[in-house]
Amino acid sequence: MIDLRSDTVTKPSLAMREAMHHAEVGDDVFGDDPTVNQLQRYAADLVGKEAAIFVPSGTMGNLAAILAHAGRGQELLLGDESHIYHYEAGGASALGGLVFHPIPTNAQGELDLAALNAAVRPAYDAHAAQAGLVCLENSHNRCGGTVLSLEYLAQVQQWASSQNLPVHMDGARVFNAAVALGVPASTITKHVDSVQFCLSKGLGAPIGSIVAGSGEFIKKVHRWRKMLGGGMRQVGVVAAAGMIALNEGRERLIDDHVNAKMLAEALSQLPQIELDLASVQTNIIVFGLRDSTFSPEQLVERLRQAGVLIVPFKGRLRAVTHVDVNREQCTEASSIIAEVLQSA
Template sequence: MRRAMATAEVGDDVFGEDPTTNRLQERVAELLGKDAALFVPSGTMGNQLALAVQATAGDEVIVDQESHILHYETGAPSLIARVQLRSAPLQEQPARACQVLTDLVRPEAYYYPRTRGVCIENTHNRFSGAIMPLEPVQQIGRWCAERGLFLHCDGARLWNASVATGIPPAVYAAPCTTVMVCLSKGLGAPVGSIVAGPEDLIAEARRWRKMLGGGMRQSGVLSAAGLYALDQHLERLAEDHRRAKEFAQSIVEEFELMLDPPPTNIVLFRSRRGVDTEHLLEQLASSGVLVSPGPPGWLRAVFHLDISDDDLAAAIAMLHRIHRDLCGKHSLAMNT
């Protein structure tokens, strides 16, 4: 990947003249079945551009109550697109999503915000890498189209959904007006995401990207990493899924799993013995096992191309050792 970056053919992408970036954008647009695509520095920027070009100030956008856009993008929709978010459990029971949405659409009255669109997340970060099934995605797409609403997919890990199910990314993306996919995360590029959609929206997104400081000159150096990742790292996502399942299976007696088995590469887990999550997180980190906080009370383990089978075995052994040690201290504290 670094060799591809070092030898990348470059131009000036601010003027649309970087050949490597243009190839990457065309490649991802084709993979997603969209007219056009735009390279952006981050998934957050991609999501925010999608909102900015499809909504106006004062509009309301419906999102899942555990979505990345709601929890992890620093309130950006209120500042950049100047929209408010309305959250609901869209993805916990995907088959009911359209009914939930119907109940949330604002009536036509001057004192309500205007419902302008819906955002889904596939796969779902805070729901242990859950895949939103294709049929509900298609149903939501039809529901939005019938009401003149946009549907945006935060597909940071859409590649994982595709590899896990065998369904092409373009099929998942077809019901959506716009879709964002990450080239980092599981694909392993150092930086970058793509937002894709109709030509006119992507042209406007380019303007917004410039406004937010995301226009880059010789971005082909970064785009080359994305092209390499698509060529070399896409199908190997299945290895991450396998390791996530093996990790979950190895800890299930001591830890509750949010989803068993984990559908892709994210495992959310917590102690069945009441061991404090933050204390366990700290002890693991000091022993070289890096997991992150999930939703309140949960730990989050993510598997990627830098984790080998040996790493997996070492992490499982260390987790068991530390957890059992903390369980002993927890029991002692309870009895004193």
């Protein structure tokens, strides 16, 4: 199978398995795991923050960060296409008592500044929930892996500061964004108060995410992580794979981007497929079908039978390149997709 469902399907490399086997460990709840401590220091440095904490998943990382920033009854200003809004089970509301205030998301993944400004209720209005936090996503999954510009991030930072609002970035794929922009990740994350990023997506680790921010903020996240069930013991076993992911995985993300562009260009040549090449900025390809011969779900099943795995996505289809799919396999996948569509 050529598995293009997500960059979460990758298997740990031999180097990761070896590092996990030999990892020096301790009790992380006591702060005694040296491998976790090393990973947290390194991760914080990479994104230019004072401190960081290792968490089991991106969903827990985002939730712990949100709860550390904002309190019950406050509004969470976030995009109506954001991962937090669509795919994280409403945790901020269910567990934190926060109110989702979705803002329209443009094709680039941006939230219009005028719309953000209009969403902030007057402090004197006793009827309205008060804004507590702004969340951005970079790169943006549901927009097809698009990347927020540095200019836009600076504008949001300036506006949020004028409103005395913190900004959290769901940066699950922030290193993809950094590669696309040709800058260090810290150039992106300097515009936000906190960031969550995944080790288990394009970076290839089997598990884990990082939340980074100020030292005082991470102390709050640490407490929320414990309350959410994320306090772990000898977790250096998997943190060791995270170190390999950060050391070796960041630079090779460009290969995924090149492969995605190549695959997207091949698909765009097929008369049955509708695809905006300008939206393919990182490792995610979202495309539609021009005719009704197949529904997205039917095409997914036919491709599975032919040896290619993709997923239905917002009434369209999504393919994601990653470390376990090479250039030749992407070429093969495009040929298989063409053959299946032509066989209808």
